[in-house]
Amino acid sequence: MTDQFPFNQVGATDWRTALYAATQTVIDVEKQFIQTGFINWLPQRFQLSTDQFQYAVSLGPQAQQSIANSLITAIDNRATIVLVNDAQRKGQGNSKTANSTQSFVPDPEIPETSIMVLTFSFSYL
Numbered sequence: 001m002t003d004q005f006p007f008n009q010v011g012a013t014d015w016r017t018a019l020y021a022a023t024q025t026v027i028d029v030e031k032q033f034i035q036t037g038f039i040n041w042l043p044q045r046f047q048l049s050t051d052q053f054q055y056a057v058s059l060g061p062q063a064q065q066s067i068a069n070s071l072i073t074a075i076d077n078r079a080t081i082v083l084v085n086d087a088q089r090k091g092q093g094n095s096k097t098a099n100s101t102q103s104f105v106p107d108p109e110i111p112e113t114s115i116m117v118l119t120f121s122f123s124y125l
Helices: 009-021 024-045 050-058 060-076
Strands: 080-085 096-106 114-124
Touching: 009 024, 009 080, 024 050, 024 060, 060 096, 060 114
Parallel strands: 080 114
Antiparallel strands: 096 114
C-alpha cells in the first residue's frame, strides 16, 4: 500500500476502506510497518503538516507504541477507526492533547460478539 491520505476523518476512512479491501498480505505488511515504525509510517500514509508531524514525534516512543498497538488491534478486528482532530488556532496558546478510546458494541447479527470502534482524538485546546 503506497497511497497517502488527508489527515482527517475522510482520509482515515479512505485509508481503512482501502486497507480492508486489500489482500491479507498487504494488510500484514501495513501492520508490520505500523508496529515497527509508527512515526515513519504516519507521514507515509497521511498528509501531515510540519506542526502535526512534530507533535506526533513529541508524544514520545511510549505513546507512539501505544497508538501503534491500538491500530494493530483495530485492524485485526476490522474495526471502524475514527480520527477526530481540531484545526490549529492561531495565537491562542494551543495546548494539545491526544487520546484514543476503544469501544465495543454487541453485534446484533452474531450472538456473543461485538463490534469494535477505535477513536483517536488530536485536539488543540
